[in-house]
Amino acid sequence: MKIIGITGGVGAGKSTVLDHLEKQYNACVLQADKIGHLVMEPGGICYGQVIALFGKQIIKNDKTIDRKMVSDVVFAHEEMRQKLNDIIHPAVKSYILDKIEEQKKAGCTLMIVEAALLLEDHYDAFCDKVWYIHTDQEIRIERLMSSRGYTREKAENIIARQATEGFFREHADYIIQNNGDLDETWRQIEEGIRAL
Numbered sequence: 753m754k755i756i757g758i759t760g761g762v763g764a765g766k767s768t769v770l771d772h773l774e775k776q777y778n779a780c781v782l783q784a785d786k787i788g789h790l791v792m793e794p795g796g797i798c799y800g801q802v803i804a805l806f807g808k809q810i811i812k813n814d815k816t817i818d819r820k821m822v823s824d825v826v827f828a829h830e831e832m833r834q835k836l837n838d839i840i841h842p843a844v845k846s847y848i849l850d851k852i853e854e855q856k857k858a859g860c861t862l863m864i865v866e867a868a869l870l871l872e873d874h875y876d877a878f879c880d881k882v883w884y885i886h887t888d889q890e891i892r893i894e895r896l897m898s899s900r901g902y903t904r905e906k907a908e909n910i911i912a913r914q915a916t917e918g919f920f921r922e923h924a925d926y927i928i929q930n931n932g933d934l935d936e937t938w939r940q941i942e943e944g945i946r947a948l
């Protein structure tokens with residue numbers, strides 16, 4: 753089984769690339785963000801610890817954690833982001849490693865792991881290749897404002913907490929430019945797959 757790690761800053765198009773790989777190349781996929789959400793759901797292994805860190809006011813009526821509230825705190829207070837990372841990241845990594853083993857046994861031949869923090873959390877150690885999805889910062893901000901309703905400030909705050917473009921470029925095996933037309937992105941994916 754080949755494993756491709758997909759990384760890049762917020763709104764660069766990682767999920768878009770992942771989705772294409774799943775549909776067109778029959779890849780098995782794992783998204784760190786989604787797993788991070790899963791482990792903090794009621795009954796999830798991080799639920800209690802996250803509430804202990806932020807306080808009971810983050811519990812919504814349906815008992816789920818108010819991620820918007822948590823997001824506003826962590827992207828404004830670096831020490832809180834670090835504390836949340838310390839709770840969530842080990843659980844997410846362990847989940848991913850278990851799933852990789854499971855998929856290997858199930859006969860999956862192409863596995864994609866998507867994470868903005870893939871390099872910081874050293875997921876590259878178990879990836880055959882790391883693909884960096886690059887989109888210019890201003891285009892990312894505009895896409896996030898129109899598709900997710902982020903404010904410019906929110907997008908900029910998240911960007912400020914993520915790795916720099918230089919860091920991503922330095923550690924990537926392959927760079928996909930996603931500033932323009934999606935057909936151009938699909939062509940680069942095809943090329944990356946051929947080079948695996």
Ligand SMILES: CC(C)(COP(=O)(O)OP(=O)(O)OC[C@H]1O[C@@H](n2cnc3c(N)ncnc32)[C@H](O)[C@@H]1O)[C@@H](O)C(=O)NCCC(=O)NCCS
Nearest residue numbers: 762763784785788819820822823836837840844868910913
């Ligand atoms: C802060 C939380 C509650 C916000 O949830 P929400 O659904 O609003 O946003 P989402 O998870 O889609 O993240 C939005 C963007 O921020 C990025 N991001 C999320 N957490 C972090 C972080 N700790 N540091 C830098 N960027 C982050 C994501 O990759 C994504 O690009 C959530 O992102 C979270 O629990 N983050 C901490 C755990 C984490 O690092 N998860 C990401 C991979 S394990």
Ligand SMILES: Nc1ncnc2c1ncn2[C@@H]1O[C@H](COP(=O)(O)OP(=O)(O)OP(=O)(O)O)[C@@H](O)[C@H]1O
Nearest residue numbers: 761762763764765766767768895899930932933934
């Ligand atoms: N080439 C493109 N042209 C136009 N819109 C695009 C393109 N690529 C991605 N988008 C749009 O930009 C937005 C962000 O893309 P996507 O969700 O894939 O980014 P992401 O890197 O996964 O974000 P996150 O870091 O939050 O997980 C989405 O609305 C997506 O549809």
